[in-house]
Amino acid sequence: MLNIENIDEKYYKVVNSKAWKEFQEKFNKCNNIFVLGHGGNLAVADHAAVDISRLSNGTKNAQCPGSAVVATSLINDTSFDQWMVQWLRQVTTTMTESQKKKTLIFGISSSGGSRDLIKALQWGYANGLQLGCITAQPLIERIPKLSEVVLGCDYYHTAEVLSLLLQYELTHGSGKVCPPIGGNKPEDISHYNTEDNEIREHSFPDETKNIGVDFDGVIHKNSKGYYDGTIYDEPIVGSKEALKKLSKKYDVVMFTAKAKADRGLVNGKTGTQLVWEWLKKHNMDKYVTKVTSEKPRAVAYIDDKGITFDGNWDKCVSEMENKGLL
Numbered sequence: 001m002l003n004i005e006n007i008d009e010k011y012y013k014v015v016n017s018k019a020w021k022e023f024q025e026k027f028n029k030c031n032n033i034f035v036l037g038h039g040g041n042l043a044v045a046d047h048a049a050v051d052i053s054r055l056s057n058g059t060k061n062a063q064c065p066g067s068a069v070v071a072t073s074l075i076n077d078t079s080f081d082q083w084m085v086q087w088l089r090q091v092t093t094t095m096t097e098s099q100k101k102k103t104l105i106f107g108i109s110s111s112g113g114s115r116d117l118i119k120a121l122q123w124g125y126a127n128g129l130q131l132g133c134i135t136a137q138p139l140i141e142r143i144p145k146l147s148e149v150v151l152g153c154d155y156y157h158t159a160e161v162l163s164l165l166l167q168y169e170l171t172h173g174s175g176k177v178c179p180p181i182g183g184n185k186p187e188d189i190s191h192y193n194t195e196d197n198e199i200r201e202h203s204f205p206d207e208t209k210n211i212g213v214d215f216d217g218v219i220h221k222n223s224k225g226y227y228d229g230t231i232y233d234e235p236i237v238g239s240k241e242a243l244k245k246l247s248k249k250y251d252v253v254m255f256t257a258k259a260k261a262d263r264g265l266v267n268g269k270t271g272t273q274l275v276w277e278w279l280k281k282h283n284m285d286k287y288v289t290k291v292t293s294e295k296p297r298a299v300a301y302i303d304d305k306g307i308t309f310d311g312n313w314d315k316c317v318s319e320m321e322n323k324g325l326l
Contacts, residue, residue, distance in 0.1 A: 005158045010151060012272055014162075015169055016259065016292055023132040023147040024173045030104040030130055033062040034091065036084050036120055037108035040160050042066055045108050048167040055171045055178060063091060084120035092127070100128045107133035110159045113140045121146060134163045172251075172289075175209055210298040211246055215256035215275060215291075217304035219243070219284070229266040231258075231278040243287035250299065251289040254279075259293035 014020050027033070033052055037045035046066030053062045065071055065087045074083035092100065105124040107117045112135050121143045124131050131146040133139065136159035138150050149166070153159040168178045216222040221233035246252050257263070258271030266274060272291050279285040295301070309316050320326045 002157070003155065004161075005153055005155060007158055007162055008276075009273060010153065010158075010162060011165060011169075012276065012291065014149060014151060014166065015290065016272065017149065019147055019149045023134075023149055024170060026104055026130045026132055026147060027106075027170045028174045030102050031060060032095075032099070032103040033060055033106055034088065034103065035062060035064040035106045035108070036117055038114060038116060039110075040156060041108040041110060041114075041163065042071070044160050044164050044167075045106075047164060048106070048108075052167065052171060055176050056174070057176060059176075060174075081115045081119050084116045085123045088120055088123055092129075097128060101130070104130040104132060107131075107135070108163050109133065109135040109139065110137070110153075110156050112137035118143070134166055207297040208299055209251050210253045210289075210296050211250040212296050212298040212301040212303075213243070213246070213252055213254050214301075214303040214305070215254050215258065218302055219254070220278065229264070231274050235282050235284070240282065240284050240287075243284055247287040247289075252287055253290045253292060253296040253298060254288050255292055255295055257293060259291055261293070 033049070035045040035049040035052070036042075042064070043066070046064045049062040049064035049066070052060055056062075065074070065084070070087065071083065074086045077083075078086045088105070092103065095103065105121060107114075107121055109117050117133075118139060118141050121131055121133065121139075122141075125144055125146070131143065132149070133146060134149045134151065136151045136153040136156075139146075139148060151159055151162055153162065172178055213219065217236075219235060219239045220231055221236050223233055243252055254275065256271070256275060258275055260271065263271045269277075275291045276285060279288055279291075290296070307316060307319055317326065
């Protein structure tokens with residue numbers, strides 16, 4: 001069987017990393033996305049550019065120099081190291097400085113040593129563009145202000161598949177929908193992305209897409225507390241049915257202290273891995289989009305330890321006193 005390097009574990013580790021959060025924020029804020037790679041990664045980049053534009057519902061313009069005509073012409077005019085730089089010069093020539101600040105170079109690499117990509121990122125830094133890169137191995141040169149997401153893959157096939165998956169995660173994290181098979185017509189995508197999603201000014205679109213659900217005491221019974229660090233208990237009655245219903249309208253983001261980076265390994269596994277294993281065991285994983293240690297942006301939070309605050313501190317403090325917390 002082909003070694004896919006525990007691709008699901010790598011995926012969840014990446015999307016919970018600091019570098020990924022930086023990359024996602026840049027992606028959300030930018031209007032123009034230039035996706036670059038070479039070899040198999042140029043095919044991934046070309047696919048990514050098409051779907052970023054298509055699924056953005058008219059909010060992003062993504063491009064990739066994926067044509068053999070474009071690539072070979074520019075390589076002939078300049079050199080292999082400089083062809084991406086030349087393409088970037090061409091597509092940004094009429095941009096204002098403010099437009100460049102909302103333009104992202106999205107690089108994809110396997111070896112981390114792609115000279116053409118490194119030169120393009122360096123050019124982007126010198127010209128005030130936003131920078132992000134997904135790479136299987138660390139880049140061989142440090143580039144200032146680059147959000148570098150390192151996958152830690154040893155094989156090209158794993159890195160390329162994971163890079164394509166993460167492109168969809170960027171779209172998802174910007175508040176847009178990645179549609180089901182058969183639901184990808186323009187009118188379908190427009191419907192998914194506009195239905196019941198009024199967004200607050202100066203806010204992020206995913207606050208209308210996500211619902212935050214605590215894990216311990218809400219989904220996992222957790223009757224003995226931390227105990228030995230394992231996830232030892234059964235699901236709370238009705239939790240599976242509730243997640244199924246919630247997932248039909250929202251992206252269910254499960255938040256738990258078990259996912260904190262400073263939590264030690266239990267039986268050689270992180271808390272995030274243990275949560276996903278438990279969810280899969282109880283056939284709930286298909287209803288959950290993400291497991292995180294952070295409070296997500298969301299339309300609401302379901303938490304057994306929550307105190308509802310409605311603008312009245314006296315009422316809030318009184319409720320805490322009634323519960324013996326003060």
